[in-house]
Amino acid sequence: QLVQSTFFPPAEGVMLPTGSFSNRVAFITGGGTGLGRAMTSTLSQLGAQCVIASRKLDVLQQTAEEISSQTGNKVHAVECDVRDPQAVARCVERMETLTGLPDVIINNAAGNFVCPSERLSPNAWRSITDIVLNGTAFVTLELGKRLIQSRKGASFLAITTIYAESGSGFVVPSASAKAGVEALYKSLAAEWGRYGHRFNIIQPGPIRTKGAFSRLDPTGAFEKAMISRIPTGRLGKPAEIANLAAFVSSDYATWMSGAVIRLDGGEYVSMAGEFNELRRVTPDQWKMMEAMIRNTRGS
Numbered sequence: 001q002l003v004q005s006t007f008f009p010p011a012e013g014v015m016l017p018t019g020s021f022s023n024r025v026a027f028i029t030g031g032g033t034g035l036g037r038a039m040t041s042t043l044s045q046l047g048a049q050c051v052i053a054s055r056k057l058d059v060l061q062q063t064a065e066e067i068s069s070q071t072g073n074k075v076h077a078v079e080c081d082v083r084d085p086q087a088v089a090r091c092v093e094r095m096e097t098l099t100g101l102p103d104v105i106i107n108n109a110a111g112n113f114v115c116p117s118e119r120l121s122p123n124a125w126r127s128i129t130d131i132v133l134n135g136t137a138f139v140t141l142e143l144g145k146r147l148i149q150s151r152k153g154a155s156f157l158a159i160t161t162i163y164a165e166s167g168s169g170f171v172v173p174s175a176s177a178k179a180g181v182e183a184l185y186k187s188l189a190a191e192w193g194r195y196g197h198r199f200n201i202i203q204p205g206p207i208r209t210k211g212a213f214s215r216l217d218p219t220g221a222f223e224k225a226m227i228s229r230i231p232t233g234r235l236g237k238p239a240e241i242a243n244l245a246a247f248v249s250s251d252y253a254t255w256m257s258g259a260v261i262r263l264d265g266g267e268y269v270s271m272a273g274e275f276n277e278l279r280r281v282t283p284d285q286w287k288m289m290e291a292m293i294r295n296t297r298g299s
């Protein structure tokens, strides 16, 4: 952590009023681990009945038990590989039996790893883009169609990342798929408002989770560099994403649709500005540089 992080301590308590999601059902893909688990925990604390879905049923069941024993609200675990549209349809059918159709949908499941693009096999490309883009599309279309048929409105949220906009080397399948997810959600925000659906996007910056950091920084060598370019001097916390996700999915945000919200401690703008590296210049060096600039005559 950098020294300035003391100015920006994370507030990790639940932000919204108790009961904000009473009588609501939330469906969270990848809800068994990392950020998905944090969002499930927050929504459950706020009164939602949650359904979490991913490939590893044992992981989901353990998370579901732990969260529901803490909050007293039901968390259901449903196995689902989002790459398979039939598995998605079966998962949604199971959810309809368990809880009815959801009020809140969070597309959070993802796959990723750092890899030079020249080393990617077609199957590696397919594996990531199938989880991230096709998986999000299958879940969104399956639920969207059923919600429209039932005349029920819902809040859809996609978790992308800051490089969905800029692109990034070494994570090219993820960058391409996350950009596609953003286009999908912005497009549906325009098209499906008439059915009572909102679509929003959160772009997190780096937040230490086992799933992400084991695949993006396996040796731990890049974490220091990452923190050094974050103006707030620290990584994000899962609870910070969870509070934002809860707000975006809540009745306090019913006028929010088509929004792309970056939550990254300032990292994106810090990487983008041509002259931002000048923050390394010391006061003495500035004195010298200023004198040189002032002494310049003509062009």
Ligand SMILES: CCC/C=C/C=C/C(=O)SCCNC(=O)CCNC(=O)[C@H](O)C(C)(C)COP(=O)(O)OP(=O)(O)OC[C@H]1O[C@@H](n2cnc3c(N)ncnc32)[C@H](O)[C@@H]1OP(=O)(O)O
Pocket: 110, 111, 112, 113, 114, 115, 119, 120, 121, 122, 123, 124, 125, 127, 128, 161, 162, 174, 204, 205, 206, 207, 211, 212, 215, 216
């Ligand atoms: C810091 C700020 C920005 C951060 C952004 C973070 C974004 C994130 O998305 S973090 C989320 C990370 N979490 C996960 O990735 C969790 C789920 N991941 C997985 O399950 C796996 O990592 C995988 C995505 C690979 C999917 O697993 P699956 O069992 O379905 O696939 P495999 O059969 O293992 O592999 C499929 C093909 O990919 C090739 N491959 C796997 N790993 C690598 C690697 N490290 N480098 C190159 N290629 C890899 C694998 O060989 C298969 O291809 P092929 O051999 O041709 O069959």
Ligand SMILES: NC(=O)C1=CN([C@@H]2O[C@H](COP(=O)(O)OP(=O)(O)OC[C@H]3O[C@@H](n4cnc5c(N)ncnc54)[C@H](OP(=O)(O)O)[C@@H]3O)[C@@H](O)[C@H]2O)C=CC1
Pocket: 029, 030, 031, 032, 033, 034, 035, 036, 053, 054, 055, 056, 057, 059, 080, 081, 082, 083, 107, 108, 109, 110, 111, 131, 135, 159, 160, 161, 162, 203, 204, 205, 206, 207, 208, 209, 210, 211, 212, 213
């Ligand atoms: N942590 C970070 O720094 C950042 C994370 N993000 C995004 O946040 C989200 C959560 O990531 P994070 O919590 O860090 O990582 P995790 O690896 O913990 O979360 C990914 C989840 O996706 C699930 N998943 C993967 N493949 C599938 C599949 N085929 N079908 C269903 N579920 C699947 C995994 O469960 P299972 O293995 O059981 O299938 C897992 O629970 C992702 O969208 C990621 O891109 C974005 C920017 C930064």
